[in-house]
Amino acid sequence: MRNKILQNKANVFISLLLVCLLATVRAFEDNLFYDPFLIYFKGDYRVLPLPEFDALLLFLGLLFRFALNTVLSLGIIYFLFKDKEIVKFSFILYILFFLILIFAFFFILYFYGNQNNLLLFYVRRFLIQPLFLILFIPAFYFQKRSE
Template structure:
């Protein structure tokens, strides 16, 4: 195991760097992105009304954060598998998931408002956190093993 790590020093370094970038995105979320739901979900959101927000700014804030997480996640996939086809496939999946999640996010906000805060919490979580990479890496690894 240690020999494998020593042989792939640059790969390990790049993976650590990319993970640190994901951590940096999370650490500086308050400064980088417009998202009034950050503070809202830190409190007792089940009893509080939704915060005031600018829909356009919120959309672009979510898009920017999702795009940053996606770019770094695609970098992780490339470093791990060295297959551009997997990166292309994953990028298509990321776009599809973004479209589905952003529509679901705004539908929940506008049609369910204060009724479904927990569902809003989880849909937003998929938009702002790089959770999809946790699904893609094992899936791609399993696919690679079965080739």
């Protein structure tokens, strides 16, 4: 019993450490990633024109940030549930969601430009923030509890 409590404490501690790393990614986003939309969306983006950007560097920056968030999120999911099948399933979902969202982001960017900034803002938000983690943890917890 005592070992189980200590092991759960260790899993929670590691999960909290990974959450702190997610916060660190957010704290140093200006230095780590190429993303001219960071400053753009902090301002009054509804009236400002889209910033100049290099599409390849923007894609690589979004990919790098999404990958960092994904690795940390998968670590959190693993240490909370200790189930490799859930981690594999989550990984597949992350890849699928990345492909859909990156396509949507550039589609909106090139075909709608300044006309749909709010949609661009939200699609980008799902790419750069670990929002899927917030959705997955309760879903997997409910699934585990139902079994």
